[in-house]
Amino acid sequence: MVGMVTVGLTFISALVGWSATAALTAYAQRRPGVAAVAWLIASLAMTVGLSAAVIGVLFDFGQVTFRLLHIGVSLLGPLFAAWGAVEFAVRSPNGRFTTRLFVTALTIVPLVVLGVDRISGRFDAAFPPLGDHYDLIPRTLVNGVQGFVVVLLVLAIVALVRRGLRGSGRTDLAVLGLVALAVLLSVVVGRAGLGVLGPLLLLGAVSSLWGAGALAAKPRRDAYDDEYDDYYDDEYDDEDDELDDEPQEQPVRRKRRNAENYDDLYAEAPPAPPSKLRGVITIYTLADGQGAGFDQLANAVVAEVSKREPDTLLFAAHTVPSAPLQRIVYAIYRDELAQEEHEQQPHVMEFTRRLSAHVVATNVIELSLSGAAATDGLAAMLMPR
Structure with a gap:
């Protein structure tokens, strides 16, 4: 009975994951940007992991389904979700460029290791924790990536708070909160498995990314707009008052200067x-x-x-x-x-x-x-x- 429940929940979670990925694709087209693309990749990675888990809970996990699950849930999903948070909140070009370098390195090397490193132990239909079957090197790499993910999320939140939370700042903070929740749920499943709770937590992870993308793509006004709207309102009101008080002057028409002897003028003109x-x-x-x-x-x-x-x-x-x-x-x-x-x-x-x-x-x-x-x-x- 528990096995059938796990199969049903995993299948539903995978369907929601593909729906979330399709929605994030639409959001990325509506408001294109690096953050939207990063969240799309994170959702796709988690969904591929969930799809592999559907096969795993039906026929027991194997090396291929185990690798796909943890590449999506333990590595790429959290890393790209956190990278999208930095691209969304941090405005420093140097900060973004440095983050991209680290993300590239921490994608390629662990991806190769998790794809080829030896796997030990026996599998069953339960969600398998990463540490029960990978050796020291892949576990260390994943731990390092997840530590870097925490740093990225903290940097994104600090950058947003330093700019202030008035206007749409609170909405932006909610976006980062949903991304952080997605990362947390995905990492917990990768580390602990949690049996029948695993697909439920991953369902929450992909749904949180979906919500973050929807909030980020929603047109809104923020402190940047409000500040300059107030500026222009005051500026134009002052100008209107001045125009009302000052007498209107007639335009002055100037006589044209003598424009004859153009050939002599251009012949003697020094080079610019x-x-x-x-x-x-x-x-x-x-x-x-x-x-x-x-x-x-x-x-x-x-x-x-x-x-x-x-x-x-x-x-x-x-x-x-x-x-x-x-x-x-x-x-x-x-x-x-x-x-x-x-x-x-x-x-x-x-x-x-x-x-x-x-x-x-x-x-x-x-x-x-x-x-x-x-x-x-x-x-x-x-x-x-």
Whole structure:
């Protein structure tokens, strides 16, 4: 009787796992990103392990089903779930890059060892704990990976808490909580087996990942949006008051300067000196109905660039009247270092992170200034400081 219950629970858990994997695939398409892909891989790994367990509880576990179960449940599932948490919460490019290096190493080496190392002991239909059948080296590697998983989850939670939990910060914390729960349940099953409770805990693990992906993909407002909405509301209210108080002036029309003798002018013009100025034009193609959301993000980042980046000489966002689903952002930097510093600013990285919900294609054109002419005050008009 207990065996049939275990078979039924394992089969149901595997079905839920494949449903969760399909849902996470849809979430990854809706809001593409490394975190979504990592959670998709984690769900797929756990589900493959559960599918192998269905065969194991029906006909007794063997070497193949045992390996597949623990590669998915003890190794890849927890590791990629925790990596997705870091990609979701940590905004530092250096931190993300370092994490990716470690994840790559801790995927390849243990995967090879768990796939080929000797297995000892006899199997039955119960969920087999990893330590009962693997030797010292694979057990040590899995313990090391799971310790690294704990470090990744702690780093992700700390990074989120340091940014503050107002706005959507609480939702993001719930996402990390669900990921941590999925990791915990998966690791417990891999270490202890737990008999009939094993498939139930794995069902909870894949369901938690499913919930985390759904929360992460859900469109929402957060502290980033609220902060700049308040900024713009105050800014525009102040401007409206000033316009009401000031008398309206008539536009001044200037006479054109004498533009004769162009040949002499160009013949005597010295060559333009080499310039260190850097320019970038970025053309965004938006998804249907995402214009307002993109414009809100663009307004927020333009305000922050104006306020915090003196070496970004010009930063402007434009709509395209003839192409409603296109936006053009262009920037001029004092030099290459100013461009690099701009790209590392928190508000710029946040803007880049949020683009995936609104943009379907991006084209970047880098410029090197060879000559320019502008009226006085152009930069001040486009980027008031």
